[in-house]
Amino acid sequence: MTMKLVSPGEAAANTNDIPAExxxxxxxxxxxxxxxxxxxxxxxxxxxxxxxxxxRDGSTRLYTRRxxxxxxxxxxxxxxxxxxxxxxxxxxxxxxxxxxxxxxxxALDKSEKQLTRLQKQRALIDDAIGELSNSMxxxxxxxxxxxxxxxxxxxx
Amino acid sequence: MTMKLVSPGEAAANTNDIPAExxxxxxxxxxxxxxxxxxxxxxxxxxxxxxxxxxRDGSTRLYTRRxxxxxxxxxxxxxxxxxxxxxxxxxxxxxxxxxxxxxxxxALDKSEKQLTRLQKQRALIDDAIGELSNSMxxxxxxxxxxxxxxxxxxxx
DNA sequence: TATAGAATTGACGTAAACGTAAAAGGTGCG
DNA sequence: CGCACCTTTTACGTTTACGTCAATTCTATA
Numbered sequence: 001m002t003m004k005l006v007s008p009g010e011a012a013a014n015t016n017d018i019p020a021e022x023x024x025x026x027x028x029x030x031x032x033x034x035x036x037x038x039x040x041x042x043x044x045x046x047x048x049x050x051x052x053x054x055x056r057d058g059s060t061r062l063y064t065r066r067x068x069x070x071x072x073x074x075x076x077x078x079x080x081x082x083x084x085x086x087x088x089x090x091x092x093x094x095x096x097x098x099x100x101x102x103x104x105x106x107a108l109d110k111s112e113k114q115l116t117r118l119q120k121q122r123a124l125i126d127d128a129i130g131e132l133s134n135s136m137x138x139x140x141x142x143x144x145x146x147x148x149x150x151x152x153x154x155x156x
Numbered sequence: 157m158t159m160k161l162v163s164p165g166e167a168a169a170n171t172n173d174i175p176a177e178x179x180x181x182x183x184x185x186x187x188x189x190x191x192x193x194x195x196x197x198x199x200x201x202x203x204x205x206x207x208x209x210x211x212r213d214g215s216t217r218l219y220t221r222r223x224x225x226x227x228x229x230x231x232x233x234x235x236x237x238x239x240x241x242x243x244x245x246x247x248x249x250x251x252x253x254x255x256x257x258x259x260x261x262x263a264l265d266k267s268e269k270q271l272t273r274l275q276k277q278r279a280l281i282d283d284a285i286g287e288l289s290n291s292m293x294x295x296x297x298x299x300x301x302x303x304x305x306x307x308x309x310x311x312x
Numbered sequence: 313t314a315t316a317g318a319a320t321t322g323a324c325g326t327a328a329a330c331g332t333a334a335a336a337g338g339t340g341c342g
Numbered sequence: 343c344g345c346a347c348c349t350t351t352t353a354c355g356t357t358t359a360c361g362t363c364a365a366t367t368c369t370a371t372a
Contacts, residue, residue, distance in 0.1 A: 319367080338348080
């Protein structure tokens with residue numbers, strides 16, 4: 001009982017039946033990975049962590065629009081610095097039948113905290129940049145002194 | 157043959173012979189840790205990694221001015237984001253008899269790279285802050301819509 | 313002497329997000 | 343038929359900077 005993924009007859013190049021037509025109902029892991037710039041391992045890892053739940057054709061994973069939406073959310077979450085645990089916590093509250101108020105509130109709450117963390121990090125980095133620049137100018141000065149004044153002894 | 161660390165007769169409170177007089181020649185690990193706000197584990201770890209080399213009285217570590225200077229450098233390095241490996245690499249080049257030109261050059265080189273990294277990180281964080289703020293305002297808007305407009309059905 | 317407070321070494325645990333084999337099953341094409 | 347690819351599961355490895363016991367020893371003090 002193998003599901004047909006696409007209409008036959010248009011088999012591309014040397015790969016399996018998957019066309020580049022995009023907008024398909026199901027994609028397999030390879031397509032999915034390419035499309036979102038992640039590795040296969042990553043997709044399997046996210047699934048293992050309960051963040052994704054692709055359908056199966058036998059043992060082959062089939063990703064739908066829903067999975068793509070979730071993956072986008074995951075990637076956005078990661079981009080803003082959430083851990084996968086956080087992302088999962090938020091996504092787990094999603095209820096297609098409700099207003100998702102709880103989910104939104106949790107997301108907002110976590111976001112505020114994350115924003116604070118990011119701002120602190122920024123401050124730390126600015127601090128580090130300051131200290132580093134400082135040290136660098138000192139080192140440069142030391143190098144200048146060591147380079148430009150060997151006239152006391154024999155010039156060699 | 158236990159070395160005397162301080163003049164006797166002034167034993168403080170309940171601790172071992174160590175006075176709070178500061179400016180002493182040798183301090184033990186506990187003092188050292190407090191003074192620089194690190195844990196004992198950290199000091200031993202740094203030693204294990206070849207970053208510190210305290211003297212020993214039997215098995216007891218004794219830290220001198222030199223060790224304090226090195227620790228300060230380590231902490232500065234960490235503050236600006238160097239790995240301990242980097243710090244070690246730079247410190248290993250230190251030669252009390254020379255001009256340390258090589259050391260300074262390496263430090264400067266690493267610093268430039270680190271500065272670049274820090275700036276990139278800053279950009280990433282700024283980006284993340286932007287995205288996050290963006291998402292937050294959207295979520296807030298969604299919450300407002302869900303909260304302030306239940307007039308189509310019975311007002312619960 | 314009993315006890316409390318330092319100190320020691322050794323070694324496993326942690327966090328995050330995958331990387332990297334390894335061994336095997338399915339499939340269309342020439 | 344067999345190769346070239348795609349896919350699967352399992353599971354250990356990686357990285358960094360320590361944390362956290364655990365078992366033991368040393369020392370001074372009450």
